[in-house]
Amino acid sequence: MAYETILVEIEDGIAMLTLNRPAVLNALNDQVFSELAEAAAKIANDPSVRVIIITGGEKVFAAGADIGQMASATAVEVTISNRPSHRALQIIENMPQPVIAAIAGYALGGGCELTLVADVRIAADNAQFGLPEIKLGILPGAGGTQRLPRLIGAGRAKELIFSGDFIKAEEALRIGLVNKVVPADLLFSEAKKMAKRFADRGAVALRMAKSSVNEGLRMDLEAGLQYEHKCFSLLFATEDQKEGMKAFLEKRPAKFLGR
Known part of the structure; x- marks a missing residue:
């Protein structure tokens, strides 16, 4: 199936899911999450796929939710519209195959939350992470308040959530948010190298x-x-x-x- 907001490539047992909205820095909206959920569900049931890589491309992972879509929303509308994001992230998190996030540039808000459902995170040295929702008068609503403390500890997670500040790749590595930092031009080769190492196992x-x-x-x-x-x-x-x-x-x- 052809998708409008993501790209799907499968080669040698490795599936690559790429966010594909470069004009808006891969901002996440209902369509993106719906397409991610559909693609991930199909790949999860494909026995030929042994490892998945999720990325936003060479320049940016995802700069967060589409604020234009959210700004005038009511509480009822948000309750309904949050379902695609939760469904997509839960499907990805529960895929039976290992999932690697390859992160370049900004991974903010929902973009950062998307990285949290991967099993392993590899960051380019130009990557930046943050949950800036508090600066908009809201909180991370796609799992950030739950998955991040489980990954890096409650204290560090609260500091990031309460401040809304960004951190660079090396700091993300220091606190355990990512597994590895590599030069930007080596991001995809390193991600594929790790994916192949996993794929070669039983x-x-x-x-x-x-x-x-x-x-x-x-x-x-x-x-x-x-x-x-x-x-x-x-x-x-x-x-x-x-x-x-x-x-x-x-x-x-x-x-x-x-x-």
Whole structure:
């Protein structure tokens, strides 16, 4: 399917989702989120896709929500219009495959919140992050007040949310908001290199590992450990487990088939 606000490319088991509204710095609106949700749902069910990269391109990730669309909205309208963003972000967050966000330029407001649903974040050295909603008399409403504290801790998250100030890539790395900072011209090659490293692993184990981490974080420790053990045990019913261990014993690279 052709989309108007995003680009979708799939090659060698890696899907690239690119926000494509350069004229408005990839501002996020209902159409963007609806198209992201549709594309992500299809990719999630595609067994040939092992890893997803989400990006906004070389110059900007996403400069936030479309304020022009929001400025005159009523509380009832916002309640309804917030649903596409929450649906899209939940679909991306719960995709079984690993998701990498490759971030250049601004990742602000909803753009920053979109990066939070990725499993791994790689930032270009020109990236800037922020949740400036407080300066508009509102708060981050697409998961920022919930996902950010879980990622970097409540104190640091509150400082960013309460101030609305931007931080640069190196500071984002220092506080754990991103996993890695690379030169801007190497952003996509580094993201693809990481994606290929993940894609070369056993697909079933990858999905189980992601599920074990994500579901475990929603449980108390004992329940999480039980869930991990269940995932661990189920992997012994896969062909990939047999191949992985056989390859190890034979001192050769494993050839995983994803089953």
